[in-house]
Amino acid sequence: MKSVFRKLISILLILTLVMGHVLVSNSIDYTTCIPEQITISATHDPSKVLNFTWTVKDMNLVEGNVLQVMEKTLSTKFDPLKALKFSAIARKGFNMPGKLVIKASANILKPDTEYLYRVGNEIANIWSEGSFKTTIDSSKDTDINFVYIADPQVYGNDSKAASATFEKIYNKYPNSNFTYIAGDFTDGDNNESEWEALFNGGGLYPNGGQKLFANKITVGTQGNHDWVGLADHFSFPSSYGLDTVYSFDAGPVHFIVLNSNYCYQAMSEFQKEIAWLENDVKESQKPWKIVLMHKPIYSGSYHVYENDTRFLRLYLAPALARLGIDAVLGGHDHVYTRGFVDLKGNNVKPLMLTDETAVQPKSTNELGIEYKPVLFMGNCTSGGLKWYPPCEYTVYPDDPLAENYTFLEKNSMGITDKHEYQTYTHVNVSKNKLSFTTEMFHYDLVKDEITTEPFVYDKYSIMKENTYSPTTTPAKTCKISGYVNVEFSNSAESAGEVKSGFNIGLVGKNLNAKTDANGYFEIANIPVDNEATTIIVSKPGYLKKTISNVTINEDKELFSKTNPLFIIAGDIDQNDSINMADIAEIAKAYNSVKDSSLYRIDADFNADGVINIKDIMIAAKRFNKVSEDFNELNSALF
Numbered sequence: 050m051k052s053v054f055r056k057l058i059s060i061l062l063i064l065t066l067v068m069g070h071v072l073v074s075n076s077i078d079y080t081t082c083i084p085e086q087i088t089i090s091a092t093h094d095p096s097k098v099l100n101f102t103w104t105v106k107d108m109n110l111v112e113g114n115v116l117q118v119m120e121k122t123l124s125t126k127f128d129p130l131k132a133l134k135f136s137a138i139a140r141k142g143f144n145m146p147g148k149l150v151i152k153a154s155a156n157i158l159k160p161d162t163e164y165l166y167r168v169g170n171e172i173a174n175i176w177s178e179g180s181f182k183t184t185i186d187s188s189k190d191t192d193i194n195f196v197y198i199a200d201p202q203v204y205g206n207d208s209k210a211a212s213a214t215f216e217k218i219y220n221k222y223p224n225s226n227f228t229y230i231a232g233d234f235t236d237g238d239n240n241e242s243e244w245e246a247l248f249n250g251g252g253l254y255p256n257g258g259q260k261l262f263a264n265k266i267t268v269g270t271q272g273n274h275d276w277v278g279l280a281d282h283f284s285f286p287s288s289y290g291l292d293t294v295y296s297f298d299a300g301p302v303h304f305i306v307l308n309s310n311y312c313y314q315a316m317s318e319f320q321k322e323i324a325w326l327e328n329d330v331k332e333s334q335k336p337w338k339i340v341l342m343h344k345p346i347y348s349g350s351y352h353v354y355e356n357d358t359r360f361l362r363l364y365l366a367p368a369l370a371r372l373g374i375d376a377v378l379g380g381h382d383h384v385y386t387r388g389f390v391d392l393k394g395n396n397v398k399p400l401m402l403t404d405e406t407a408v409q410p411k412s413t414n415e416l417g418i419e420y421k422p423v424l425f426m427g428n429c430t431s432g433g434l435k436w437y438p439p440c441e442y443t444v445y446p447d448d449p450l451a452e453n454y455t456f457l458e459k460n461s462m463g464i465t466d467k468h469e470y471q472t473y474t475h476v477n478v479s480k481n482k483l484s485f486t487t488e489m490f491h492y493d494l495v496k497d498e499i500t501t502e503p504f505v506y507d508k509y510s511i512m513k514e515n516t517y518s519p520t521t522t523p524a525k526t527c528k529i530s531g532y533v534n535v536e537f538s539n540s541a542e543s544a545g546e547v548k549s550g551f552n553i554g555l556v557g558k559n560l561n562a563k564t565d566a567n568g569y570f571e572i573a574n575i576p577v578d579n580e581a582t583t584i585i586v587s588k589p590g591y592l593k594k595t596i597s598n599v600t601i602n603e604d605k606e607l608f609s610k611t612n613p614l615f616i617i618a619g620d621i622d623q624n625d626s627i628n629m630a631d632i633a634e635i636a637k638a639y640n641s642v643k644d645s646s647l648y649r650i651d652a653d654f655n656a657d658g659v660i661n662i663k664d665i666m667i668a669a670k671r672f673n674k675v676s677e678d679f680n681e682l683n684s685a686l687f
């Protein structure tokens with residue numbers, strides 16, 4: 050009798066469990082429980098630890114969420130019995146009505162290993178699957194490769210172009226170690242519809258984003274359009290309490306991710322970031338040190354002259370050079386740019402072993418200490434929202450920035466904005482060589498088709514200075530030099546300040562130099578190609594001199610000390626003429642002295658520290674003159 054009773058109780062318990070499961074199952078809307086917007090974010094060691102983020106459209110699904118990970122060698126299909134399980138935490142997202150954000154970390158992974166995984170809910174038994182491969186053991190210097198894109202900045206219909214970029218890099222580079230996105234994932238950040246479009250953008254490749262983010266590690270920087278929405282969809286680390294500030298090793302590279310939103314309007318955070326950067330870099334012994342940040346400091350369009358970019362040039366750029374940073378890979382300006390830039394803001398032309406391979410250059414600072422000029426790059430846009438056109442800018446006296454974008458060796462301004470190209474770059478790194486291959490294409494948002502197939506826009510490599518073969522014949526180069534002077538008299542004390550700071554730029558070759566206290570300049574490493582170039586000599590407050598159709602195929606002194614190039618003072622508003630508008634500008638600062646609020650250095654022509662009648666007379670001497678009037682002043686030269 051007792052055994053019959055026990056059997057009856059057991060049957061009732063089983064029925065209760067089964068019915069309970071049926072009731073729970075019937076209460077679940079499976080369509081809202083499916084994990085979506087899945088991402089795999091890099092950590093401080095992506096060879097062993099990765100962060101996963103996903104969303105569900107069921108606010109009640111707060112319990113039972115997990116991440117399961119299995120080595121791919123164990124089975125060709127995901128098997129939960131062979132998988133590691135990691136618990137996940139669910140929370141409400143920012144401005145995401147009806148959605149939960151779920152996060153989990155896999156923290157006992159093996160380096161350089163392929164995995165299958167699934168994320169989901171054990172109670173609902175609903176899952177989404179994917180795969181990934183961890184990065185190479187952080188202690189090894191094995192070659193790596195990754196894809197670098199910038200500014201998808203998804204807003205509306207343009208998401209179709211970003212989806213096309215995501216699809217292309219996913220299919221073209223299946224063995225890349227990770228995808229680096231240089232900020233501005235969406236345009237509005239707190240608009241969830243834009244984030245949905247980042248993952249499922251429509252067009253020819255409607256799921257390009259979800260495919261890429263769910264199956265490749267993403268390394269991300271925070272752009273000026275990225276705030277709380279970024280943290281709801283990715284899980285990047287922080288350092289010193291600073292969001293999206295972290296570093297990691299992969300192969301021969303120490304990657305440092307900075308948050309360029311920390312600048313003059315966030316001084317406390319900026320100072321903490323610099324302190325962290327100093328400590329972080331000093332601990333690394335990797336051959337290459339690459340900074341990843343949104344604002345590239347030196348770029349090719351509008352943002353180059355904005356206050357935050359200028360602040361970073363003044364206070365971050367010197368730290369990067371001092372710490373031996375090799376390259377900064379950014380976005381922000383929606384043009385493709387690259388160039389080695391020294392501490393004065395001038396382009397440094399490297400020794401070229403071939404048309405595409407350079408030797409990492411060196412420069413010397415004011416104390417005679419040798420350093421490596423940093424390679425600054427910007428990577429246009431991977432989306433279809435906007436492209437920036439050419440623009441003019443004025444260089445402030447304290448700003449280490451050359452004029453007319455001559456600090457750049459490559460600049461797509463006037464090309465990408467005209468043709469509205471999407472851009473991506475494949476980066477390969479070995480212990481001795483850093484290589485970039487940049488491709489562009491055009492996705493037509495109206496026709497929903499690719500009207501310009503991908504083509505190579507730029508291919509460029511850098512060799513470590515002590516590793517290239519001396520038997521390689523470098524490209525032949527030459528140099529030019531000369532003296533620049535002014536036509537008015539000045540004191541011995543101020544002569545050096547008056548003669549220095551004139552910028553001499555070779556427009557066709559993107560090379561430039563500034564005059565020293567003697568008015569002397571020298572531009573070296575000019576490729577001998579027998580192509581005519583244009584020389585522009587300029588300085589704030591002076592008429593610009595343009596010398597066209599100059600062929601440089603040998604070392605040459607253009608202007609001697611006894612027969613220098615004279616430049617005309619008085620063009621305050623830089624409109625290539627001296628007129629009443631310039632006199633009016635001088636009058637506004639009349640009687641002001643150095644360090645006063647009204648004083649302006651470009652109106653103190655004789656550099657005596659005060660703007661007075663002497664400066665007005667200097668400008669009045671050449672009143673109504675324009676740039677074309679230089680020849681009468683330099684008759685011996687032209």
